Amino acid sequence: MAEKLTPREKGFSEWYVDLVQKAKLADYSDVKGCMVIRPNGYAIWENMQRVLDKMFKDLGHKNAYFPLLIPESYLKKEAEHVEGFNPQLAVVTHAGGAKLEEPYVIRPTSETIINRSFAKWVQSYRDLPLLINQWANVMRWEMRTRLFLRTTEFLWQEGHTCHETEEDAEKETLQMLEVYRTFAEDYMAMPVMTGRKSESERFAGALRTYSIEAMMQDKKALQAGTSHNLGQNFAKAFETKFQGRDGREHFVWQTSWGVSTRLIGGLIMTHSDDSGLIVPPKLATNHVVIIPIAGKATDVEKAQVLAKSHALAADLRKAGLGVVVDDDESKGPGFKYFEHELVGTCVRIEIGPKDLAKDSCVMVRRDLKQKEFIPLGEAVTKAQAMLDDMQKALFQKAKDFRDSHTFEVNSYEEMKEKADAGFLLAHWNLDAKVEARIKEETGLTTRNRPFALKQEPGKCVVTGEPSPGRIVFSKAY
């Protein structure tokens, strides 16, 4: 039998890396900080893409594709942007056997090169809003990397929009944040806080940055998606202008927003257990595995079990479920249970001669691991109900966990004591130096100022100076 995972209790990080590799989700490569996304992991990304892409398109966004390489000079056009991304750039200096006159950087994000096109495409207010999305790979040179969570190259989508007014841009920014919340909660079953990031955590070049933040099982925060109101910063740098209803030229108001393969890491760390991956059914490829049990059965019995297994699989597939029949005779049932728990198949069905005699089967939900005896005639309905229940239960469990690890703290002392306890709601005077000091002394960073958190004035836990309201501090990925 294959080797077990490091239990979460023994080391959450070791458990995570162990799970990612043993469940064949991703692997390290020889290329510094770059991962290989294996079929089991990529299938989750494809399911995420399918759902998100539809959500974007239903709101009028269209996909396009812009060059991988960006002339170095483009990045310099927006002062904050280049300062923010410069240390992370990979630079192409030679191509086609010759030194390039101007180096290109591999896109760390595409605001600059996309604005170069937008400036040509947008002429009049009739061309607005311009609602574009790109699915792409991007590259940010990172010192410390972790599979899915922080890699030099990652896959993502980046939305880029242009609007007539600042209000329209702000509305789009918040709308897309809400799309991300819906996706995280309704599909990933991962509860998130929506809110605004602090100034120091703002995207390089944006007016305002909003995020969704989730709590992992080790009580650390994961920033799972961001939405930026870019104001007119890039429009001014690239002269993205339009003739307004008043006949005059105006700079467009812009947004950008993105989620990445990091979400896969978030999904794993939210739900999975010491036996392996747990995938919310709405994002699963394999909903059901049917395991025929035929250890000491006669040949006739074996044939009956196999026939019934494939018939049930066909019925389940008709109901829209992804089904695998694991009838490999070279492996025993125990090994198969172990393997399908590891890779996160949502429901296991066992059928043996004794079950058949009773016209019944055994069903096991991945997150509960409890056997239920179900009449075969009810197996399809039961599987569907189990998957629905599982989707809801995963969300509720994660939400209860987060809520029970969220605390108001009212002194710096208390903050230090609870530094590893989860989300800490604390007053802070908005001073970036204080924020930096807290980070250095405790490892806690501001996550966001949640919309759901009523803002009432108080006193900064560090300085005692006025605070407009509590913000969430937490250790984070």
Place this chain on the structure above:
Amino acid sequence: MAEKLTPREKGFSEWYVDLVQKAKLADYSDVKGCMVIRPNGYAIWENMQRVLDKMFKDLGHKNAYFPLLIPESYLKKEAEHVEGFNPQLAVVTHAGGAKLEEPYVIRPTSETIINRSFAKWVQSYRDLPLLINQWANVMRWEMRTRLFLRTTEFLWQEGHTCHETEEDAEKETLQMLEVYRTFAEDYMAMPVMTGRKSESERFAGALRTYSIEAMMQDKKALQAGTSHNLGQNFAKAFETKFQGRDGREHFVWQTSWGVSTRLIGGLIMTHSDDSGLIVPPKLATNHVVIIPIAGKATDVEKAQVLAKSHALAADLRKAGLGVVVDDDESKGPGFKYFEHELVGTCVRIEIGPKDLAKDSCVMVRRDLKQKEFIPLGEAVTKAQAMLDDMQKALFQKAKDFRDSHTFEVNSYEEMKEKADAGFLLAHWNLDAKVEARIKEETGLTTRNRPFALKQEPGKCVVTGEPSPGRIVFSKAY
């Protein structure tokens, strides 16, 4: 009214570039040889991806993702491979603010980096066949570029498989070639010749390369997809080995196969006309545009026309069609006809007060441009029939065109005379020097040796030496 396209007669290349830009399919960027794929063009790629991805998965292939960057040393492991791709590489020499110890190249294709993973994944014959596909961007530094057809960066899929035996690998190579043929003919409505490439046109590192080749409206060939039997060349370079059924170690037998955004160029050049893009309905996003005609109508009539237009749109959508109602009152019908012909909407429906009075509408198929008066109650059925007919008619027209521009030639003299006439079936002695001479003197290259072309011995048109059978020569993109 917008400017018309350069007619094909006046200059096929100008027409093509004109169409691509005016129909907003793609645009040049400031990055040498890189294009921006605009939403109208990207939508075609998405539709292609959807169909191909399902075809691959139905045959058991799974998607994965490998790093964009490849250590320079990897390419050098397969001698032919590095020689073939070296002149086209873009090289990353600096990253994260420092010079890299070993430069990385941006993948021109991924055989090398994928084999590095395969060597770890494959242990036993039980792990075979390993059937992987990747959707990705790749980069090959090109001197002369043309939108979609030859760009420095392009999007593609690359299949990479490992097999136990040479026979299995050859079977997979030919199976995927057949998938490409099916896709080209049944979806793109683009007839293709399947066959084997000559030695000089073989993929760098392969045993054998097969291709699908289509004829464009200017009678030039377009290589639209390739499938390679890699033999054990990469397996030996990367030690991709398995324990066989005989208990011994063997190198795997491999294939790779790919199609790219070049297909979009092929689609355009096969079907489109002087009015703009023509898209085979199976790959179209917008099947029908409904244009309410309300020039001199009363307000009541206008409201009726609009209501009927939207009701019909709803019915068409229920039938699974992509529908746009173009009710923008700031543009006249003539302008709308022009625009929808330019971007290739398959069927146009016009509804005015006079039509409504007769409970009728006008329908126009994009490729025929002839008005038909259709009872409104039959509009949905008629639209579906028109789209089916159009799909078939586009294929038949392209096939007739190709067949009527395919010739047997029996002397070098004749070959030169017919150099621009289309596909030339000629005897050749298999000597690469003769092939190179023909290319230099006539511009003709060997396309492939079609499976459908019976091989009968003859004499080389240039040297008079023995030839095993005719091969197709043509000018090509």
